[in-house]
Amino acid sequence: MTVLEEIKAANDVYAQSFGEKSTLALPPARGFAILTCMDARLDPAKYAGLSEGDAHVIRNAGGRASDDAIRSLVISYKLLGTREWFVIHHTNCGMEFFTDDVIRGLLANSLDTAALGEAGFYDIGTGPGSAEAKYIDWLTISDQASSVLEDVERIKAHPLIPRNIPIHGYIYDVASGRLIEVPAATAAGSKQ
Amino acid sequence: MTVLEEIKAANDVYAQSFGEKSTLALPPARGFAILTCMDARLDPAKYAGLSEGDAHVIRNAGGRASDDAIRSLVISYKLLGTREWFVIHHTNCGMEFFTDDVIRGLLANSLDTAALGEAGFYDIGTGPGSAEAKYIDWLTISDQASSVLEDVERIKAHPLIPRNIPIHGYIYDVASGRLIEVPAATAAGSKQ
Numbered sequence: 001m002t003v004l005e006e007i008k009a010a011n012d013v014y015a016q017s018f019g020e021k022s023t024l025a026l027p028p029a030r031g032f033a034i035l036t037c038m039d040a041r042l043d044p045a046k047y048a049g050l051s052e053g054d055a056h057v058i059r060n061a062g063g064r065a066s067d068d069a070i071r072s073l074v075i076s077y078k079l080l081g082t083r084e085w086f087v088i089h090h091t092n093c094g095m096e097f098f099t100d101d102v103i104r105g106l107l108a109n110s111l112d113t114a115a116l117g118e119a120g121f122y123d124i125g126t127g128p129g130s131a132e133a134k135y136i137d138w139l140t141i142s143d144q145a146s147s148v149l150e151d152v153e154r155i156k157a158h159p160l161i162p163r164n165i166p167i168h169g170y171i172y173d174v175a176s177g178r179l180i181e182v183p184a185a186t187a188a189g190s191k192q
Numbered sequence: 193m194t195v196l197e198e199i200k201a202a203n204d205v206y207a208q209s210f211g212e213k214s215t216l217a218l219p220p221a222r223g224f225a226i227l228t229c230m231d232a233r234l235d236p237a238k239y240a241g242l243s244e245g246d247a248h249v250i251r252n253a254g255g256r257a258s259d260d261a262i263r264s265l266v267i268s269y270k271l272l273g274t275r276e277w278f279v280i281h282h283t284n285c286g287m288e289f290f291t292d293d294v295i296r297g298l299l300a301n302s303l304d305t306a307a308l309g310e311a312g313f314y315d316i317g318t319g320p321g322s323a324e325a326k327y328i329d330w331l332t333i334s335d336q337a338s339s340v341l342e343d344v345e346r347i348k349a350h351p352l353i354p355r356n357i358p359i360h361g362y363i364y365d366v367a368s369g370r371l372i373e374v375p376a377a378t379a380a381g382s383k384q
Contacts, residue, residue: 003222003223003224003276004276004360006222006241007240007241007278007371008371009241010239010240010241011239011240011241011369011370011371012370013241014238014239014241014369015368015369015370018368018369021233021369022366022367022368022369024232024233024366026231026232026233026284026286026308027232027308028232029232030195030198031195032195033230038225038248038249038250038264038268039218039248040216040218040219040220040221040244040245040246040247040248040249041213041216041218041244041245042244043237043242043244045235045237045238046206046237046244047202047203047206048199048202048203049198049199049201049202049203049205049206050235052232052233052234052235052238053232053233054232055232056230056231056232057230057232057251058230058251058252058253059249059250059251059252060250060251060252060260060261060263060264061250061263061264061267061268066260066263067259067260067328068252068258068259068260068261069252069260071252071253071258071328071330071331072230072252072253074299074325074328075253075286075287075295075330076230076253077305078295078298078299078303078304078305078306079286079289079290079295079298079305079306079308079313080286081305083305084195084196086199092218094218094267094271094272095267097271098271103267103270103271106270106271107266107270107352111270111352111353111354112270112354113269113270113271113273113275114270114271116218116219116271121271130351130352132350132351132352133266133352136259136263136266136352138263138267139263158324159322159324160299160303160322160324160325160328161303162303162304168196174214174216175214176207176210176214177203177206177207177210177213177214178203178204178207179199179200179203
């Protein structure tokens with residue numbers, strides 16, 4: 001089966017036992033939102049115990065507090081009433097293994113998929129590439145605890161975010177499945 | 193229990209039976225990515241049949257092809273080898289119930305959560321507000337099929353995206369749990 005056929009078959013099974021989920025309300029029933037990474041190993045519904053209808057889940061490369069994540073968070077509380085947020089990065093994140101210069105160089109050379117070796121990513125494509133990557137901030141990560149704290153602070157300081165929304169910083173350990181708290185004091189003064 | 197205590201308790205149960213998931217590889221095993229909405233009623237792992245390690249999942253308000261979603265998609269294929277993508281919006285999306293002018297007006301008046309009535313969102317907060325919302329494109333939706341096609345086309349036309357990546361457009365029906373294809377021809381010529 002192709003990926004598309006597999007998804008259609010899985011969706012058919014899901015829809016056949018959909019039951020009471022058809023009447024779920026639009027606003028999250030448990031009133032919170034999670035911002036986390038797109039990484040395939042992470043399933044926020046499973047690692048945080050969410051059922052359909054419970055919470056907003058925002059995901060991007062790194063789980064970063066990008067402008068778009070902030071757009072989503074503002075809509076989440078202002079229009080849909082969430083009142084508590086979680087920023088959850090994770091161990092062994094792909095965003096730790098490259099820098100802006102690396103991905104800009106790779107994409108300038110070729111749009112094809114690169115390979116990951118012991119020394120990092122290297123280009124196996126034959127082009128064409130694009131210089132467009134120079135105009136994007138890739139939001140890479142050099143230290144997980146610092147990136148979590150930096151993102152929590154960015155959200156807290158945003159002019160559209162009320163000061164009284166609790167924002168919790170966590171790291172998900174892909175080796176154990178455990179959420180590890182990042183206390184605000186741990187990396188005081190650290191920047192990345 | 194507080195939300196935080198509930199999440200910790202659920203995570204503890206998950207981690208205790210983590211098993212072989214501790215050895216999952218970083219690149220998505222099934223080689224695809226899903227871009228979908230943050231809506232609480234959507235669980236992409238369930239509606240598309242994903243296990244941990246299978247696929248990248250990118251989520252924001254509306255499931256829109258924002259600059260940040262494109263950042264994530266480029267990282268997904270260039271560094272982590274996905275080769276097929278799905279853009280999945282959904283029925284009864286909150287992004288259909290307001291416009292840029294509405295959310296800008298609400299936030300200018302008060303940062304507090306608004307209420308949703310029959311005539312749309314209305315402000316129940318007492319301020320202070322912020323004019324910062326004027327500087328954000330909220331990526332609202334007026335027609336689901338058009339927004340899916342618009343986003344698929346934006347991704348396909350991006351200078352950093354190879355032309356040979358298949359991108360499928362779907363709408364998830366929150367009343368039935370079913371994925372409904374949005375064929376490229378359906379809304380030819382329509383814009384939103």
